[in-house]
Amino acid sequence: MSTGAAPFAFVEAGADAACRAALDRADRLRDDPAALTALWLQARVLLLDDKGHALADADGNLRAPHGQDISEGPGGVGAAVFLGLDAHGGGWFALEAAxxxxxxxxxxxxxxxxxxxxxxxxxxxxxxRALQHWRSRHRFCGVCGGEVTLSRGGWQGRCQRCGAEHYPRTDPAVIVAVSDGERLLLGRQSAWPARRYSVIAGFVEPGETLEQTVAREVLEETGVRVRRCHYLASQPWPFPGALMLGFAAQAEPDVPQVSDELEAAAWFTREEVRAACARGEWDGADDDGEGPVLSPSISISRWLIEHWLAADADRHAR
Incomplete structure (x- = not known):
């Protein structure tokens, strides 16, 4: 089964592409200012405004000029962050547009x-965008309050007062397609568009395994007891800095009971889920008022739902 365009590089476990990234992060170059400077002139530079939006052309396509057309090169605070090398060895940087x-x-x-x-x-x-978010919120040391300066191509912060080192943060979260063998468990938050439902998700807490997080989050949010689960795929979710770890779980056919985290949760049959998938991308217009609306295709949540449908169809075909 294909994962489609995978805009945030999620791949199913064991897939050939699992170890490939958009860029070679080239950690070896982060401590080599001469190498970064040599890359700069012909490098592509992704420019971000203070809201985290990328500069684009009139049609909305990425507009990433070459370094030789930009005033600031790689260096310290506020200058370009080295992102990595593309398949042709060309450098990519990010810089505040201002x-x-x-x-x-x-x-x-x-x-x-x-x-x-x-x-x-x-x-x-x-x-x-994830690096920009980290940089903007870690200008001062969490240990002593001293000013933090950046090095290693923008990937390391060091406190000028106590010397503490700081690095970009990623928060692990599980996201899980829960089934009782015949139905899929979906929930919705009150802030979502009308009838939007998704699979269950939540952040990993200190001292937990991922499997324990799956069981805890599903129970806390829906009252449903998970019997077992297994890992399927992951997806970076830079809103602002999560890593979504996708699971499939088997659970008891408990009646869902929501807490304050969800507005509603319910079991849906394969026919209901298949009909929801067939509706495609839904923008809130022409609402027929029937059945759940699923997560957009850019998210691993939609992939997990479609994965469950495909696995369920295969199980019933045997």
Missing amino acids: LTAFDAPRRVDLRSAAALWPAFEASVFAQA
Whole structure:
């Protein structure tokens, strides 16, 4: 089964592409200012505004000029962050747009880019946005409050007062397609569009295994008891910095009872889920008022739902 365009590079466990990334992160170059400077002139530079939107052309396509057209090169605080090397050995950097004289007619947010841009460009944007978010929120040391300066191509912060080192943070979260053998468990939050449902998700807590997180989150949010689960796939989710770890779980056919985290939760038959998938991407227009609306195709949640449908169909075919 294919995962489609995989805008944020999620892949199913064991897939050939599982070890490939959009860019070679080239950690070996982060401590080599001469190498970064040599890459800069011909490198592509992804420019982000203060809201985390990427500069784009009039049609919404990525507009990443070469370093030689940008005023700021790789260096310390506020200068370009080294993202990595593409398949041709070309460098990619990210830079705050306000530091340049370069402008573009449009700004594109990350969710729009994930849906519309090629997977490579969307993945590079996701990497740049996550780093920008980390940098903007770690200007001062959490140990002593001293000012933090950046090194290693923008990937390491060091406190100028106590010397503590700081690194970009990724928060692990599980996301799980729960089945009782015949039905799929879906929940919805009150802030979502009407009738939008998704699989269950939650952050890993200290001292937990991923499997324990699956069981705890499903029980806390829906009152359903998980019997067993197994890992399927992962997807970076840079809103702002999560890593979604996808599971499939078998559970007791308990009646869902929601807490304050969800507005509703319910079991859905394969026929109901198949009909929801057939509705395609739904933008809230022409609402027929019938059946659940599923997560958009850029998310691993939609992939997990379709994976469950395919596995369920295969099980009944045997």
